[in-house]
Amino acid sequence: MKQDKLKIMGFVTHDNPGGAQKAMAKLQMNMPLDSVEMEIVYLYGRKGKSMTNGTVLVRSDTSIMFRYFLVAYRLFRSMSVKSPDAIISFLPLSFFNRSISL
Secondary structure, three states: OOOOOEEEEEEEEEOOOOHHHHHHHHHHHOOOOOOEEEEEEEEEEOOOOOOOOEEEEEEOOOOHHHHHHHHHHHHHHHHHHHOOOEEEEEOOHHHHHHHHOO
16 A cells, blocks of 8 residues: 655745755755655745745745735645645744744
């Protein structure tokens, strides 16, 4: 009996080639293709140098008022459609937590 592949979604804040992006790409490349399907999702896409191994939810040049709504909507929609078994994230949530505790 053939098993379904484990579906993993990896989330990174933006697609410029930094440490988190390179770590997620390395993780994706080292997943066993026969048992794991991994998709990288960048919340924001920037112009210029960028990673090409994932999906961008919102371009950074989108209006600031509209950008946050689009990220939330597209993130929810993407997760609903894909139904991942696991989520890996390189998001700066510790900074967010510190800023709201003031």
